[in-house]
Amino acid sequence: MNRSLICGLAAGVALIGLGVAGSRRSDAPARGREPGSFAVRNVRVFDGARTIERTTVVVRGGSIVGVGDPLPAGIEIVEGGGRTLLPGLIDAHTHAFGDALSRALIFGVTAELDMFTDHRLARTMREEQARPGGAAARADLFSAGTLVTAPGGHGTEYGLPVPTLASAADAQAFVDARLAEGSDYIKIVYDDGSAYGLRLPTIDRKTLKAAIDAARARDRLALVHIGTQRAAEEAIAAGASGLIHLFADTPASEGFAGRAKRAGVFVVPTLTVIQSSSGTPGSGPLRGDARIEPFLNGAERAALGTSFPARAGSTLDPRHAADAVRRLRAAGVPLLAGTDAPNPGTAHGASMHRELELLVEAGLTPEEALASATSVPARVFGFDDRGRIAPGLRADLLLVEGDPTRDVLATRDIVAVWKRGVRIERRPAEAETAAGAPAAATGEISDFDDGETRAAFGGGWQVSTDARMGGASEASMRVVGNGATGTNGALEVTGAIAAGAPYPWAGAMFFPAATPMAPADLSNFKEIVFWARGDGREYSLMVFATRLGPVPATYSFTAGAEWREFVVPFPALSGLDGSDIRGVLFSAGTGAGAFRFAIDEVRLR
Numbered sequence: 001m002n003r004s005l006i007c008g009l010a011a012g013v014a015l016i017g018l019g020v021a022g023s024r025r026s027d028a029p030a031r032g033r034e035p036g037s038f039a040v041r042n043v044r045v046f047d048g049a050r051t052i053e054r055t056t057v058v059v060r061g062g063s064i065v066g067v068g069d070p071l072p073a074g075i076e077i078v079e080g081g082g083r084t085l086l087p088g089l090i091d092a093h094t095h096a097f098g099d100a101l102s103r104a105l106i107f108g109v110t111a112e113l114d115m116f117t118d119h120r121l122a123r124t125m126r127e128e129q130a131r132p133g134g135a136a137a138r139a140d141l142f143s144a145g146t147l148v149t150a151p152g153g154h155g156t157e158y159g160l161p162v163p164t165l166a167s168a169a170d171a172q173a174f175v176d177a178r179l180a181e182g183s184d185y186i187k188i189v190y191d192d193g194s195a196y197g198l199r200l201p202t203i204d205r206k207t208l209k210a211a212i213d214a215a216r217a218r219d220r221l222a223l224v225h226i227g228t229q230r231a232a233e234e235a236i237a238a239g240a241s242g243l244i245h246l247f248a249d250t251p252a253s254e255g256f257a258g259r260a261k262r263a264g265v266f267v268v269p270t271l272t273v274i275q276s277s278s279g280t281p282g283s284g285p286l287r288g289d290a291r292i293e294p295f296l297n298g299a300e301r302a303a304l305g306t307s308f309p310a311r312a313g314s315t316l317d318p319r320h321a322a323d324a325v326r327r328l329r330a331a332g333v334p335l336l337a338g339t340d341a342p343n344p345g346t347a348h349g350a351s352m353h354r355e356l357e358l359l360v361e362a363g364l365t366p367e368e369a370l371a372s373a374t375s376v377p378a379r380v381f382g383f384d385d386r387g388r389i390a391p392g393l394r395a396d397l398l399l400v401e402g403d404p405t406r407d408v409l410a411t412r413d414i415v416a417v418w419k420r421g422v423r424i425e426r427r428p429a430e431a432e433t434a435a436g437a438p439a440a441a442t443g444e445i446s447d448f449d450d451g452e453t454r455a456a457f458g459g460g461w462q463v464s465t466d467a468r469m470g471g472a473s474e475a476s477m478r479v480v481g482n483g484a485t486g487t488n489g490a491l492e493v494t495g496a497i498a499a500g501a502p503y504p505w506a507g508a509m510f511f512p513a514a515t516p517m518a519p520a521d522l523s524n525f526k527e528i529v530f531w532a533r534g535d536g537r538e539y540s541l542m543v544f545a546t547r548l549g550p551v552p553a554t555y556s557f558t559a560g561a562e563w564r565e566f567v568v569p570f571p572a573l574s575g576l577d578g579s580d581i582r583g584v585l586f587s588a589g590t591g592a593g594a595f596r597f598a599i600d601e602v603r604l605r
Contacts (some may be wrong), residue, residue: 033460034393036062036421039071043080044403048087048375048388049368051405060393062133066391079579083415084403085376087387088396089352091139092268093244093338095549097121098517098582100341100348101138106426107309107349108293108398108417111140111386113338115223115244116155118179119145127180136422139349142381144187144223146178148211152201154189154225161503162459165203171210172217179218185381186215187244190235191227196277197311209238216241221381229253232234242266242380244338248274249315252324257331266334269325271318271358276307276345277330283339285488291412292350297429299519299546299580300339300347306547327364334380335364336428337373342546344517353412356390366408367418395421443525443604445510447490448479458520459511461491466505472498475588483600484563485533490600499592505542506595507587507600510602516583519546523579525604530586534559540587541566543573546580559597567605578604 037060045052045067058066058075071077076087088110094100096114114122122143129135149155151164160404173295175186181227193200203211208224212235221242229247236243236259243260251349260267270284283304286292296304327334328335337359339351351375359369378387386394397418402410415425444456453461466475475495483490495506512520530542539559542552553573557566570576588595 005419010499019543027249028216029093036060038076038078038421038581040078040080040085040397041071043399044084044405046084046086046367046370046374046387046405047390048378056080057389057397059397059418059463061422062395064389064391064395066389066520067389068345076091078399078416080399082401084400084405084410086370086398086404086411087389087391088398088419089337089373089411089528090377090383090387091339091341091348091373091561092336092350092377092381093270093347094341095124096123096141096143096344096348096547097296097549100338102127103297103300103347104349105137105141105288105417105419105424107292107352108138108400108411108414109349109352110396110398110417111142111383112380114141114143114188115225115340116147117143118143119178119183123182123305133420136419137424139419142184143186144178145181147187147225148174148203149189150180150201150203150207151589153203154191154193154200160579165207165211168204168210170206171207172214175211175214175218175220179220183220185223186211186222186224186457187217187225187519188212188240189225190231191225191232193227194313195227195247195315196308197313197315205234205238208235212239212241229256232256233259234267235259236263236287239263240265242268242336244268245270245340246274246321246324248278248317248321250320251320252327256324257327259329259335261331267328268336268338268377269321269359269362270340270355271321271348271362272351272355273340273341273343274316274321275318275358275510278314279307279310281305281345283351284316286347286350286354289412291414292353294428295426296350297519298521299427299584300350302579303347304345304350307511322358322362325359325364329363329368333377334361335368335372336377336380336563337369342549344547353409356408356411360408366403369408371403375381421568435585443605444489445486445602447483448491449483449487451479451489453477453479453491455510459516460511461508462516464505464507464587465495465511466498466503469561471504472500473504473506474498474544475508477508480598484510484565485601487600490531490598492596492598493586494594494596495588496594497588497590498594504592505540505585505589507585508599509540509583509585511583512581517544519580519582521579523577524580525570525578526603527567528584528602529565529567529605531563531565531600532557532586533561533563535595536560537588537591537595537597539595539597540585540589541568541579542585542587543576544583544585545574546582547576548574552583552585565601565602
């Protein structure tokens with residue numbers, strides 16, 4: 001998974017935070033008031049479990065201090081007439097990296113429960129959000145960190161080194177290692193890929209139970225990723241705390257929901273991504289919704305129109321998953337809203353509004369669907385500071401026009417989002433990069449002839465190394481003379497790759513958007529062109545894109561003693577079309593030791 005992007009400044013100024021120009025009352029924060037303090041009056045409140053038709057909610061210092069209390073004097077007032085105030089949404093199944101969490105917050109998701117990302121990134125995120133006022137501009141993250149999977153199993157296909165579990169005897173040590181890394185809960189993959197027309201190794205039933213028992217022995221939730229009804233039944237029988245997908249390979253058996261209820265499990269159905277896995281873009285309808293569309297960036301629009309490829313042998317039918325939801329709801333099994341963003345057909349934050357719609361279509365009432373995205377995940381995961389609107393809780397809040405307790409689509413009509421009482425500035429995505437977009441028209445990135453490392457557009461060049469992932473590789477960059485075609489300058493990158501890093505790299509990275517690792521739409525170009533020379537080592541051009549998740553597309557080249565021009569078509573980079581490029585990295589890697597290379601005349605064509 002990820003996000004943030006392109007075009008329309010004049011319209012953006014008129015639309016900031018309010019949707020369609022002229023269609024809303026002004027709720028601009030008053031100047032000079034106490035930060036994180038305000039009151040929403042005459043508002044309908046869904047408090048996480050029930051609806052209060054008309055009341056006042058008072059926030060001070062980032063916390064809710066009153067519901068139904070008289071208005072205090074001298075506090076900022078937000079008008080709530082005709083609107084509904086909700087707890088901030090909690091997405092119970094994502095994969096977070098890049099700008100995923102800031103993009104999620106734009107759409108009212110104030111916390112994400114990540115089910116597999118780099119544990120070092122997750123630790124950094126936790127540390128930031130634990131500080132006073134920390135992580136005010138992004139959703140909070142809770143994470144499984146490294147998943148539990150078999151050698152060659154799901155989770156190992158992305159090209160990154162992933163520790164694997166081969167036997168039940170090693171389960172406790174494996175789980176303890178994940179907890180030492182900081183995992184908030186344990187995710188276990190029990191999926192052979194058969195429902196999707198794939199063949200994947202997976203752990204056996206004995207190892208499954210051992211991993212579940214190991215998590216429970218440390219008082220942690222054991223969450224099991226399943227793909228078939230058979231795997232779901234076996235995970236429940238083994239003592240899973242929860243299932244973090246529903247099956248869609250067969251109709252739910254008569255006794256399935258009852259067994260789930262008796263076992264005390266919860267379920268995150270992820271109906272959106274099940275649709276995408278069946279060949280239909282799960283969140284595709286969001287692209288035509290005027291309440292959501294202006295806030296989608298170009299990469300998100302592209303992602304919402306995609307799905308997983310149809311595979312021979314797939315047995316998926318989303319109707320089976322929807323029917324299972326109906327049965328689970330009738331049996332009283334806790335259901336949690338989760339999107340599995342940023343898989344095909346999904347986008348962080350935005351897809352939660354589609355997931356709520358699909359849950360209602362599957363039989364939940366609107367109030368039950370809203371609870372599945374607020375109080376239910378908070379209760380299940382033990383978050384006692386959020387998920388409800390009540391005195392003493394965090395003021396993570398979402399204000400929408402209309403009444404989503406009757407029409408759940410009203411969650412899309414966002415008036416305001418607060419994180420710890422601080423109002424988030426919501427800009428239409430086009431406005432965010434309008435100033436930088438025209439500069440990309442020529443395709444020129446950098447020729448370095450002015451002696452500077454700046455670029456013609458985007459966020460410029462930065463040194464990037466594996467230090468952010470626990471490595472010790474080093475790099476530096478400077479502009480030198482004797483450019484590729486006899487010009488004044490080139491960018492020289494020197495450093496050393498340190499042994500022992502799980503995935504080593506060091507080099508120089510160009511960001512095409514103003515915000516590092518935010519996606520930019522470069523689809524009007526077909527290829528990346530550059531010149532290079534160096535010490536004769538093999539180097540890599542690594543292109544990061546939203547659709548690729550955390551793993552870049554890679555093109556290898558040898559930087560010899562003489563300048564040489566390289567032309568790399570976007571399709572040669574894992575089939576990219578240029579529409580969601582987040583970063584372009586020129587890097588040394590693999591073999592340890594010192595390196596030196598230079599690049600010049602970097603451009604798009």
